[in-house]
Amino acid sequence: MKKTILTLSVAAAALSSALAFADYPEKNIEFIVPWNAGGGADNVVRALQNPVEEALGTNIVVRNISGGGGAVGFSTAVAAKTDGYVMTIPTNATFTLEGLGNVGFSYTDFEYIARVLVEPYVLAVNSQKGWGSLEELVNDLKENDRPLMVGASGVGSSTHIMAVALAEELGVHFEVVPYDSGANAVTAAMGGHIDAVVLNPSEVVSAIDSGRLNAVVTTGDERSGALPDSPTMLEEGYDFSISQWRGIAAPKGISQEVEDRWVEAIQAAVEDPEFQRAAEMMGSDIMPLYGDELDAFVENTAQLMIEEAEKLAQ
Amino acid sequence: MNDYIDALGLVFQGYVLLAIAGGTLLGLIMGALPGLTAAMAIALLLPLTFGMPPVMGVGMLLGTLCGAIAGGSVSATLLNIPGTPSSVATTLDAFPMARSGQAGRALGIAIVASFLGGIFSAVVLSVLAPPIAEFALRFGAPEYFALSVFGLVIIASVSKNLAKGLAAGLIGLLLATVGSDPMVGSARFTYGNMSLLTGINLLPALIGLFAVSQVLADVVDYFKTEKADTSSTPVDKASPRWIEVIKHWKVVLTSSVIGTIVGAIPGAGGSIASFLSYDQAKKMSKTPEKFGKGHPEGIIASESSNNSLVGGSLIPMLTLGVPGEAATAVLMGGLMIQGIRPGPTLFTEQGAIIYGIFIAFFVANIFMMLFQWFGIRLFIKILQIPRKLLMAMILVFCVIGVYAVDSNIFNVYLMLAFGVLGFFLNKYGFGTAPVILGLILGPIAESNLRRALLVSGGDWSVFVSRPISLAFLLVALLFLAFSLWQNAKHKTTSA
Numbered sequence: 001m002k003k004t005i006l007t008l009s010v011a012a013a014a015l016s017s018a019l020a021f022a023d024y025p026e027k028n029i030e031f032i033v034p035w036n037a038g039g040g041a042d043n044v045v046r047a048l049q050n051p052v053e054e055a056l057g058t059n060i061v062v063r064n065i066s067g068g069g070g071a072v073g074f075s076t077a078v079a080a081k082t083d084g085y086v087m088t089i090p091t092n093a094t095f096t097l098e099g100l101g102n103v104g105f106s107y108t109d110f111e112y113i114a115r116v117l118v119e120p121y122v123l124a125v126n127s128q129k130g131w132g133s134l135e136e137l138v139n140d141l142k143e144n145d146r147p148l149m150v151g152a153s154g155v156g157s158s159t160h161i162m163a164v165a166l167a168e169e170l171g172v173h174f175e176v177v178p179y180d181s182g183a184n185a186v187t188a189a190m191g192g193h194i195d196a197v198v199l200n201p202s203e204v205v206s207a208i209d210s211g212r213l214n215a216v217v218t219t220g221d222e223r224s225g226a227l228p229d230s231p232t233m234l235e236e237g238y239d240f241s242i243s244q245w246r247g248i249a250a251p252k253g254i255s256q257e258v259e260d261r262w263v264e265a266i267q268a269a270v271e272d273p274e275f276q277r278a279a280e281m282m283g284s285d286i287m288p289l290y291g292d293e294l295d296a297f298v299e300n301t302a303q304l305m306i307e308e309a310e311k312l313a314q
Numbered sequence: 315m316n317d318y319i320d321a322l323g324l325v326f327q328g329y330v331l332l333a334i335a336g337g338t339l340l341g342l343i344m345g346a347l348p349g350l351t352a353a354m355a356i357a358l359l360l361p362l363t364f365g366m367p368p369v370m371g372v373g374m375l376l377g378t379l380c381g382a383i384a385g386g387s388v389s390a391t392l393l394n395i396p397g398t399p400s401s402v403a404t405t406l407d408a409f410p411m412a413r414s415g416q417a418g419r420a421l422g423i424a425i426v427a428s429f430l431g432g433i434f435s436a437v438v439l440s441v442l443a444p445p446i447a448e449f450a451l452r453f454g455a456p457e458y459f460a461l462s463v464f465g466l467v468i469i470a471s472v473s474k475n476l477a478k479g480l481a482a483g484l485i486g487l488l489l490a491t492v493g494s495d496p497m498v499g500s501a502r503f504t505y506g507n508m509s510l511l512t513g514i515n516l517l518p519a520l521i522g523l524f525a526v527s528q529v530l531a532d533v534v535d536y537f538k539t540e541k542a543d544t545s546s547t548p549v550d551k552a553s554p555r556w557i558e559v560i561k562h563w564k565v566v567l568t569s570s571v572i573g574t575i576v577g578a579i580p581g582a583g584g585s586i587a588s589f590l591s592y593d594q595a596k597k598m599s600k601t602p603e604k605f606g607k608g609h610p611e612g613i614i615a616s617e618s619s620n621n622s623l624v625g626g627s628l629i630p631m632l633t634l635g636v637p638g639e640a641a642t643a644v645l646m647g648g649l650m651i652q653g654i655r656p657g658p659t660l661f662t663e664q665g666a667i668i669y670g671i672f673i674a675f676f677v678a679n680i681f682m683m684l685f686q687w688f689g690i691r692l693f694i695k696i697l698q699i700p701r702k703l704l705m706a707m708i709l710v711f712c713v714i715g716v717y718a719v720d721s722n723i724f725n726v727y728l729m730l731a732f733g734v735l736g737f738f739l740n741k742y743g744f745g746t747a748p749v750i751l752g753l754i755l756g757p758i759a760e761s762n763l764r765r766a767l768l769v770s771g772g773d774w775s776v777f778v779s780r781p782i783s784l785a786f787l788l789v790a791l792l793f794l795a796f797s798l799w800q801n802a803k804h805k806t807t808s809a
Contacts, residue, residue, distance in 0.1 A: 037353050037354055037356075038353055038357070038637070038640050038643030038646070038647055039643070042357070042647065043647035043651070046361060046647065049361050050361055050364055063721050064720065064721075065720055065721050065722065067508065067509050067512045067515075067720060067722070069494075072508050072509060072511075072720070072722065155494065155496060155497060155498065156499040177765055177769060178496065178497055180761065181581070181643075183580060183636040183637050183638070183643070184580060184581040184636075186635075186636055187450075187451065187580050187581065187634070188454060188455070190451050190636075191451035191452060194454075194769060205635070205657070206634060206655065206656055207634070207635065209655075209659050210634070210657055210658040210659070274364055274365075277653045278650060278653075281650035281651070281654070281655050282650050
């Protein structure tokens with residue numbers, strides 16, 4: 001009797017694994033967010049949760065595995081099974097962590113499924129300090145040979161790395177002051193304790209609405225939907241374009257079927273009006289990319305971010 | 315005015331009230347479980363609110379926030395498990411009171427004090443939010459540093475023996491240096507362990523130092539006395555103690571003011587508010603020597619301030635769009651998903667919604683009080699479980715709760731290590747509260763000291779040339795002197 005049950009269950013297991021891809025997903029999917037609840041990436045995942053669940057017909061279980069600026073969560077995701085039931089949210093941090101040399105994984109250990117949102121980095125200065133435009137700011141810094149006190153959202157964060165890269169491109173000196181969160185950096189800049197911040201639009205839109213901060217330049221290919229009045233670095237005549245992005249990735253080795261199902265689900269989710277409204281409020285632009293275009297984008301961005309992060313790590 | 319009337323219409327609808335009540339209830343339950351923080355409770359309920367109208371969804375999340383903070387004090391009182399860092403100060407007096415057979419009284423006091431604190435902060439939030447936010451912006455790195463020094467002085471006040479208390483505080487400060495350096499990012503004392511890169515996680519430390527150490531002490535006690543002991547803690551009548559709390563209205567008021575203001579300063583480490591209030595109450599008290607042994611004033615101070623903290627923390631989030639800590643950050647995410655962008659424009663363009671949020675916050679506080687009023691008899695039943703079973707249950711809940719923080723088993727080991735540390739600290743009279751103060755304030759003090767010096771170009775005079783910073787440092791000195799004097803006086807009278 002025992003033997004029959006055993007054979008039966010073995011057969012069932014074999015059968016179910018054979019069918020797994022045909023019926024993906026057949027159980028809950030775990031989504032690893034490598035930061036605490038309430039961060040930018042976490043908000044994105046929670047906004048995506050409903051439409052993606054609907055498209056896939058299963059539950060998404062969000063697991064916040066924070067620590068090491070994303071290192072712990074990404075390492076967990078890389079080490080997960082490649083059956084398509086563990087997903088994570090890649091961002092520039094996936095690359096900068098590698099560049100800083102703190103982690104055992106490489107950006108090539110992930111299978112990138114989609115890019116969902118893009119938001120540029122923005123240099124926003126305290127409005128009281130009298131810099132109306134990027135040109136005025138750069139000229140003033142050069143003439144008076146003084147550093148600009150720039151807040152970023154954490155030591156080694158992608159905003160920190162971007163602040164350093166921006167200063168180099170503009171040919172001026174930024175004294176980067178790392179805060180423990182973007183919110184704290186914005187507060188310090190609003191109070192005039194530092195001169196400026198380099199952050200993502202979602203973190204500064206309220207401060208800009210109130211007129212306390214002035215976004216002098218953004219780093220995207222195009223102007224940010226959240227900050228339509230701020231010019232890009234390209235418009236200002238610098239050959240500099242790089243953005244923060246958030247997408248969907250799995251550990252390398254998932255099947256094509258799983259990838260296809262997720263691409264379909266994301267394609268449906270980005271059409272969802274509630275998700276669109278949330279993205280707009282968060283100051284992000286919905287700019288989906290899949291397949292080869294995505295791979296090219298990842299390759300480019302990874303090279304750039306890793307290089308900048310390595311400079312900082314030295 | 316019209317906005318207020320519209321807002322009343324938005325809140326006082328059957329479904330909206332139901333959503334707020336549901337959120338509050340779930341918050342209470344999650345807050346009472348160790349490890350489940352207010353931030354996590356809100357994050358879990360977030361997807362439920364997407365389809366709801368804004369005031370309904372936000373009301374539900376506000377209820378969760380209030381409930382979770384209040385729920386934390388139930389486990390702090392009955393089991394010595396501070397559900398959140400802000401309820402650490404509650405354990406100092408509520409747990410000894412509960413242990414002495416007055417659990418009903420301890421909870422009754424806590425419920426009334428949290429309700430009054432919550433309502434106070436709701437009033438301040440609705441009337442004074444913009445000017446308070448303006449004041450909060452005057453806090454730069456030097457002010458945060460001075461504030462945390464001021465907070466560290468409290469160690470003198472929560473220690474039974476000054477030298478030992480300071481030693482425990484130093485252990486906390488030392489442990490706070492673990493993790494990546496806040497300014498240059500190099501790893502300190504992490505020994506290659508990735509889980510330590512962001513420093514020692516506060517929650518495992520908290521639960522280890524308080525709950526696990528208590529279980530260990532109970533186990534030792536249990537084996538020392540009689541093994542056949544299946545008794546439980548005796549309990550008294552469980553009901554809210556309105557009169558007893560209102561008699562101490564001065565403590566309620568000062569603690570609520572402290573809670574609201576500390577809550578409104580983003581990044582000040584909100585959990586120190588309850589310690590500040592506790593310290594304040596002890597200094598104002600005619601019977602400071604009773605603190606720490608089950609004194610009602612201690613419970614009132616901690617509870618009214620940790621619930622007024624909630625309203626305070628909504629101030630910078632709603633008026634400036636900057637969340638002070640994790641729970642308000644998740645809440646802000648919820649607002650944005652609802653299509654509401656916090657910030658000054660919210661007040662001018664969406665008046666009905668912002669007033670709706672204020673009213674919902676009032677309503678959530680009322681529900682919180684009602685649920686606890688009726689729930690108190692149930693909560694207290696937990697103490698009727700025989701001690702030996704209860705100890706095992708507490709340990710299981712601690713392990714699950716701490717694992718849930720980051721889904722990281724390392725935190726469980728950390729908790730157990732802190733449990734052993736806490737056991738010995740208590741056994742030899744060092745106390746565990748100073749360790750927590752050191753752990754919370756150490757990183758704030760260090761990073762802001764270095765930030766201030768980075769911005770000033772290495773000029774130390776910023777700490778005394780800026781009025782708010784200077785004031786905090788002077789008051790810290792004054793308080794230190796006062797604590798020493800109070801200690802000395804107590805020693806001579808009792809000797």
